[in-house]
Amino acid sequence: MVYPLLWLIGSSFKTHQEIFSNMTSLIPKKITFENYIEGWKGFGGITFATFFKNSFILSTGVTIGVLISSTMIAYGLSRIAFPGRNFWFTTIMLTLLLPGQVLIVPRYILFYKLGWVNSFKPLIIPAFFGGPFFIFLMMQFIRGIPYEYDEAASIDGASKYQIFWYIILPGLKPAIITSIIFAFYWTWDDFMGPLLYLNKPELYPVALALKAFADPTTITNWGAVFAMSVLSLVPIFFIFVFFQKYMEAGIATTSVSKL
């Protein structure tokens, strides 16, 4: 299970010759950082520093958008009774089941007409309008905050907006951490979005750069490809291990209320 990854890490520290001559071993005979130095140079005069920076901007932007929008929407749907609530909740559940690829062509045309292609806008801005998965996740967590808190605050004269700010948001801390992990990871890992909307290498995030880096069918420098692959996984790996508790809870809660 873990072997392929350990193999990837091991290979990234091997010399060019050893990668192929001593392929199965996980531990290099002689540890070299040459692959990392070479790989970092990137291609077309653009280093991986740029690609990492792009990934970081995209992931941060999407995460902020998702957090603001999904906490608001989830609160509105969970704790305020208003006509139309069920209808809008249904649209969220249906969107959750909707195969996203159906939307790709018209969305591309929309963003193209808006002049957003070759910018981060088509990838970041939609996040500010709510993702069904995150809304659903937040709603699951809001259930765990006793409604009596809302009522008590309401009796004391708090408005719905104050309740959201002073009661729900602080109570949602675990859900917020969970959402940060997933939003960050999914955006970091997203390949198709950047593939569609970003055609200039200087805008590439790491995922796209790796593919471009490894693209020619006869790659000669596998070592450098391995090294950059390892680097691209490092932040994700640490986030997962570090916030394991939240990540497990996040994945688990999405299925708790069943379909």
Next chain:
Amino acid sequence: MSNIIAGYFFISPWIIGFLVFILFPLVASFLLSFTKYDVLGTPKFIGLENWQRMFFEDRRFYNALRATFKYVVFAVPFRLLFAFIVALVLNLVEHKIIRLYRAIYYVPSLVGGSVAVAVMWKQIFGMDGLVNYILQNFFGFSEKIMWLGDPRFAIWTLILLAMWQFGSPMLIFLAGLKQIPVELYEAASIDGASFWRQLFKITIPLLSPVIFFNLVMQTIGGFMVFTQAYIITGGAPLDTTLFYALYVYQKAFRDYDMGYASAMAWFMLVIVAIVTFLLFRSSKKWVYYEAGEVK
């Protein structure tokens, strides 16, 4: 009244997002499916021509359907079975294993969808890759096997990668397993029920809602598989890994045939809707909801 204002205030991002980024594209792509359109010009109405071409003339469309169904039929059950077994094991030994060790065990599979892993897979199954190296040096194979270039093998390398990505359904299973009351197993053990009997009479029925959830989400995800095929095989050899989403992508963004791609996308929506509907129908027969919890 203030509730109406507050309610709509809070969900306003979703209303805008749904109308602009979901509903409008859905309707637009349906209309576009009756046109010829290359993004730069104006859409030209051509009636049912795209649909006709798709169903009656385009062999690659059927290749894509075949590859996608094959992938879904094998990758989804295998991944779920694998996830289920790992969850069972981790659940049994949980108190003996420290948390960190458990994370190291499954986190690799969570990153399995990464481009980095796809690139690695391409090397592992390449002509001069790890698999051929092992076969030649340890099992005495004289010839190298073209794992990614042989129509018999290529799709299986992708299915194997899919199995390796068992992490997230596994965690969902694990959470479900923890909710099953221990007393049930204790009572069953006292009555002398074997492990297998407990598995089939307690664990699986009580876990069935979770199994169903995983099945639906993984099936929908399976129909949309794209990145791995795009990076590892590019749809080759002989279209055996030309997954539907990959073909839609090629039609739209390589051939700029937006009308045709829209027709294809809509047909996928219909297929997924039918499959999801059938899964929900079947769930009445095998998914067990506790009394009082029936939806």
